[in-house]
Amino acid sequence: MVNSSNTTTIRPLQKDDSLDLCHFINEISKEDTFIRFSGEQVTLPEEQAYVDSELELMQQGDLVKLLCWVDDELAGVIDIHRMIEFRTRKRHVGLLGLLVAKRFRGQGIGKQLLLECIAQAKAHLRGLRMIQLECFATNTAALALYEKVGFREVGRVPEALLHKGEYVDEVVMVRGVLRQCSFSTAT
Numbered sequence: 001m002v003n004s005s006n007t008t009t010i011r012p013l014q015k016d017d018s019l020d021l022c023h024f025i026n027e028i029s030k031e032d033t034f035i036r037f038s039g040e041q042v043t044l045p046e047e048q049a050y051v052d053s054e055l056e057l058m059q060q061g062d063l064v065k066l067l068c069w070v071d072d073e074l075a076g077v078i079d080i081h082r083m084i085e086f087r088t089r090k091r092h093v094g095l096l097g098l099l100v101a102k103r104f105r106g107q108g109i110g111k112q113l114l115l116e117c118i119a120q121a122k123a124h125l126r127g128l129r130m131i132q133l134e135c136f137a138t139n140t141a142a143l144a145l146y147e148k149v150g151f152r153e154v155g156r157v158p159e160a161l162l163h164k165g166e167y168v169d170e171v172v173m174v175r176g177v178l179r180q181c182s183f184s185t186a187t
Contacts, residue, residue, distance in 0.1 A: 013065040022047035034139040075104040078113040092129040137169035
């Protein structure tokens with residue numbers, strides 16, 4: 001629980017974060033919540049390789065990745081990856097990912113991370129025009145949060161995600177970087 005006596009720090013990813021990130025993702029994966037992982041566990045060497053690749057992308061100006069610490073506990077992680085796999089076709093689009101540890105959900109950590117990461121993306125990802133995210137349609141708390149910070153639904157992929165034995169829709173949302181989102185909703 002975050003209260004006035006807690007110290008909250010948001011900072012960029014660092015090389016020595018691998019162990020904390022490994023524990024963080026493995027705990028969230030066990031929940032089988034609204035993330036890519038559904039129980040799979042990551043080893044420390046895998047996480048170290050992942051952190052190294054993320055730091056390289058940050059250095060190249062293709063990623064903003066922030067960690068939120070409450071006192072000495074990792075409470076949340078957010079990133080915006082430039083969509084470089086499409087070469088120049090989608091370099092202006094960033095893909096957002098957000099994770100908040102279970103005991104810190106509903107306390108404003110996600111909103112703080114979103115606002116700070118968007119500000120950092122504006123400052124450090126040159127040419128970025130749009131941020132995109134995909135979300136489980138059943139994750140109503142996350143969808144409401146994304147809307148509050150300016151994301152708008154632009155489409156759905158029916159039954160794209162398997163969650164707890166059921167197929168659920170994947171919601172695609174976007175937000176303009178330099179202005180309020182002006183993208184129309186797909187019909």
